[in-house]
Amino acid sequence: MDGVTTTGARVAVVGTGSVGRALARGLAADHEVRFGSRTPDDPSLRGVLDDVGATAATPSEATAWADVVLLAVPGPVAASVAGDLAATVAGKPLIDCTNRFDGDEESVAEAVAAAAPAAHVAKAFNTIGANRFTDPTFPDGTATMFVCGDDAGVAAASDLAAGLGFDVVAVGGLETARHLEALAALWVALAGTYGRDVGFRLLGVGDGG
Template structure:
């Protein structure tokens, strides 16, 4: 699969490295050519660097590893290049005090979709710190990390599920793109629990057998 990566930060580094190791053709796109070139070298596996536009044009799938504040603007600039492409949004619109910046409005993923209406936007990879995504693989107590995936296009979802498995995780159907905001709100809650309270967010959910009430 040809994958374009928009951004040169930690999430771009972590995910692109897995995908290059899995044999995908990766193009790192950054506004700073030096940073993009340096990241492509670090990713390895034949990854190349270029501009954001060249990365968007080259990829069948495009990872938008961009800050929330920049995502929609960049997608709008590249809307023609993103036409028909699968676009993965991994951003978290979380501000000071662990506040959800999109509260009452469109999710970050829906804003990307509105800015590039010809793209097939999928929300994924937003619930963990970048160092978790660097793990080879992210397995805890013998169980692979589950990654919720939200989107509206079946082909796009299938491609993203493949990329989730290439990271060593298990994809979980999260529903349509209208549910992306729930993933982003979950991230805001989890970050507040982990960072603000030092709490174990996993401890707030019972095992699946108890999800509907006590086992009879």
């Protein structure tokens, strides 16, 4: 996205699971990273914090501190977590990285946006395994990171994904998030067959890589 850089920004990663840890690990070199965790003082987090070079606080503290927020909690609770944080994500890019596979017609991202209406909600980081977030280049090309949503959210998500090495493709507004969530379901099926070291690449939109 033209002219937008998140370098040096304060990034809150809400959720300390596979996705949160991988994003924090990848982003900590160029950003200040703080996890938002239900148990920020849990001793089991210490090793991760030291390893990643991040800090931890409660989700509301971390998001109040942050310039950009990544939501990396289970899909079924994402909207409720976003609703609890609506005040502290207001006016900020809120990047929904989650999926749910229960056939709900509304995407998680749209539910997140409804729960946090003043945030700049984007969808990203949901169509490839967390194991490749910091290593998106395969022998046969670089994976595409599909991003959609509000302009400011898309700009922030695109800059973060490009910084991690992805080729970024913006696919439209948040109404297209349901297609990215469907693509994630396809990724899960493919990973079951071929293993987690697979990723999507869109051809014909850039200069290759």
